[in-house]
Amino acid sequence: MTVFTAVVERCPETGLYVGYVPGFPGAHSQGATMDELRTNLQEVVAMLLEDGPPKLDTEFVGTQTVEVA
Numbered sequence: 001m002t003v004f005t006a007v008v009e010r011c012p013e014t015g016l017y018v019g020y021v022p023g024f025p026g027a028h029s030q031g032a033t034m035d036e037l038r039t040n041l042q043e044v045v046a047m048l049l050e051d052g053p054p055k056l057d058t059e060f061v062g063t064q065t066v067e068v069a
């Protein structure tokens with residue numbers, strides 16, 4: 001089993017959850033719920049992996065909080 005980290009955002013216009021795997025071209029999807037998004041991302045990543053292991057453009061490191069005055 002291979003594990004990838006996905007970034008998830010919510011579109012304020014549509015209300016849909018949008019997710020993507022940083023650095024993995026084509027690994028993105030959307031869903032009306034977090035469960036639907038996870039299922040959709042699993043399907044997309046599985047399909048992309050059929051072509052072999054990905055050559056990741058970047059590596060997800062984490063998030064950071066930035067304060068401004």
